Amino acid sequence: MGLTGLFLITFLVVHVGVNSCIFVNDGGETFNTAAHFMSHNWILRIMEVGLFAGLILHIIQGLILWKQNRAARPVKYSANKASQNSAWYSRSMGLLGTLLLFFLIIHVSKFFVDTKIALYADGGANDASHNLFEEMKEEFQKWWVVVIYVLGVISLFWHLLHGFQSAFQTFGINHKRYTPIIKAIGVGYTIIVCLLFALMPISFYMGWIS
Amino acid sequence: MEHYNMNLTLKVWKQKNTKAGGSFETYQVKNISSEMSFLEMFDVLNEQLITEGKDPIAFDHDCREGICGMCSMYIDGRAHGPWTKNTVCQLHMRAFKDGDTIVVEPWRSAAFPVIKDLMVDRGAFDRIMQAGGFISVNTGNAVDANSLPIDKKDADAAFDAASCIGCGACVAACTNGSAMLFVSAKVSQLALLPQGQPERESRVLNMVAQMDKEGFGNCTNTYACEAECPKGISVSNIARMNREYLKAGLSTEE
Numbered sequence: 001m002g003l004t005g006l007f008l009i010t011f012l013v014v015h016v017g018v019n020s021c022i023f024v025n026d027g028g029e030t031f032n033t034a035a036h037f038m039s040h041n042w043i044l045r046i047m048e049v050g051l052f053a054g055l056i057l058h059i060i061q062g063l064i065l066w067k068q069n070r071a072a073r074p075v076k077y078s079a080n081k082a083s084q085n086s087a088w089y090s091r092s093m094g095l096l097g098t099l100l101l102f103f104l105i106i107h108v109s110k111f112f113v114d115t116k117i118a119l120y121a122d123g124g125a126n127d128a129s130h131n132l133f134e135e136m137k138e139e140f141q142k143w144w145v146v147v148i149y150v151l152g153v154i155s156l157f158w159h160l161l162h163g164f165q166s167a168f169q170t171f172g173i174n175h176k177r178y179t180p181i182i183k184a185i186g187v188g189y190t191i192i193v194c195l196l197f198a199l200m201p202i203s204f205y206m207g208w209i210s
Numbered sequence: 211m212e213h214y215n216m217n218l219t220l221k222v223w224k225q226k227n228t229k230a231g232g233s234f235e236t237y238q239v240k241n242i243s244s245e246m247s248f249l250e251m252f253d254v255l256n257e258q259l260i261t262e263g264k265d266p267i268a269f270d271h272d273c274r275e276g277i278c279g280m281c282s283m284y285i286d287g288r289a290h291g292p293w294t295k296n297t298v299c300q301l302h303m304r305a306f307k308d309g310d311t312i313v314v315e316p317w318r319s320a321a322f323p324v325i326k327d328l329m330v331d332r333g334a335f336d337r338i339m340q341a342g343g344f345i346s347v348n349t350g351n352a353v354d355a356n357s358l359p360i361d362k363k364d365a366d367a368a369f370d371a372a373s374c375i376g377c378g379a380c381v382a383a384c385t386n387g388s389a390m391l392f393v394s395a396k397v398s399q400l401a402l403l404p405q406g407q408p409e410r411e412s413r414v415l416n417m418v419a420q421m422d423k424e425g426f427g428n429c430t431n432t433y434a435c436e437a438e439c440p441k442g443i444s445v446s447n448i449a450r451m452n453r454e455y456l457k458a459g460l461s462t463e464e
Contacts, residue, residue, distance in 0.1 A: 001430075065386075065428050072320050072387030072427030078234065079313040081287035082385060085437035091385045093430060166431040172453030174446040 002170035004058035028133025089158040096159040103152030140204035149201040160190040216308035223315040244304040268327040274299040279377030289379040317382040334424040341420035342413035368402040380435035386427030391435035394451035411458035
């Protein structure tokens with residue numbers, strides 16, 4: 001869980017980095033160059049397979065944990081004040097992860113699949129004309145798409161807030177001096193990544209980027 | 211602290227035996243002193259029930275000094291009640307007000323079957339200890355204490371881990387019903403000391419294997435265990451056990 005989690009955390013750095021190119025606000029030129037590189041470079045194409053394998057493994061691990069942990073407590077407490085001993089989001093990783101999965105299905109079925117169609121359908125005839133920046137701009141004019149994306153990012157925020165530091169504990173890294181630093185980096189990472197992700201649909205919708 | 215008496219409504223889990231299904235029973239207790247312990251309050255209630263010819267509430271207790279770890283009760287939604295770093299015998303009735311309704315139920319864990327009412331069988335912990343929570347020593351005279359140099363900070367950390375009383379509050383409080391805090395305290399205690407070195411690798415592997423076999427859940431680092439532990443055992447022990455487990459898993463030839 002920790003290993004695949006940290007792997008996905010490193011992927012998010014790349015994802016948010018490429019997407020942040022839209023903030024250059026040059027009509028999508030920088031962003032489309034970066035996106036083109038990401039979808040055409042063969043090394044990245046191979047890594048993409050690894051990314052999906054990592055994501056699927058993370059989901060399978062989560063499902064196994066969920067099943068075993070449910071079996072460990074067949075009779076539930078009738079009174080349980082869990083909020084007094086732990087944070088709600090640390091107890092809700094499965095729920096947050098499920099919300100994220102729903103979001104990912106919506107997200108991937110639009111942008112990822114469209115890019116693949118442009119690449120492969122009709123022998124890649126539409127590849128040159130495929131403009132991901134324009135597609136994003138168009139998609140994020142719909143208010144409900146923006147709402148779905150912001151909700152997805154909120155789920156991601158709480159999932160990462162627990163997941164980042166939790167992974168290190170799983171690997172056995174718990175140190176008087178370094179653990180507070182790891183936790184601070186985790187909080188910083190979560191805020192920056194989620195803020196940048198949330199700003200994309202909002203910026204398009206508000207017309208800050210054209 | 212000012213003394214006062216109180217009348218309470220208790221909703222207590224009643225279960226005839228391991229196989230029978232249980233349910234909550236409501237009891238009224240009157241004139242309970244704020245200076246009583248929670249167990250003494252149960253003593254009063256049980257005397258009352260016996261006089262009335264009813265079935266008294268079965269609950270586990272031994273030392274009533276906060277060190278035996280027998281009192282497997284989830285009180286008002288918390289392991290061992292509302293106070294932190296506490297056992298039920300050390301939970302005093304001043305934690306409650308006149309007119310309160312208190313829900314009392316046993317630890318809920320597949321690995322801790324209910325024997326009767328509030329008593330659970332924590333034999334799973336014994337079996338984990340038998341799997342590796344020991345050291346091999348030669349018989350004969352005790353070795354001179356100072357012949358084995360131990361770093362002060364290791365001795366302190368081992369002592370902190372050794373203060374675990376095996377009460378199972380960590381399992382009870384954990385949303386996943388995981389026993390990682392208990393097992394890690396026992397693994398840490400012996401891994402930190404020279405006496406524990408010969409079985410260091412096999413110990414962690416065998417104890418974790420037994421823990422999984424008993425049907426405990428998995429650790430997702432919510433740290434509810436540390437917050438509810440009557441002895442304040444730190445989750446840094448869980449990290450230590452994870453390290454030990456990784457190391458042992460990589461170097462073992464089995």
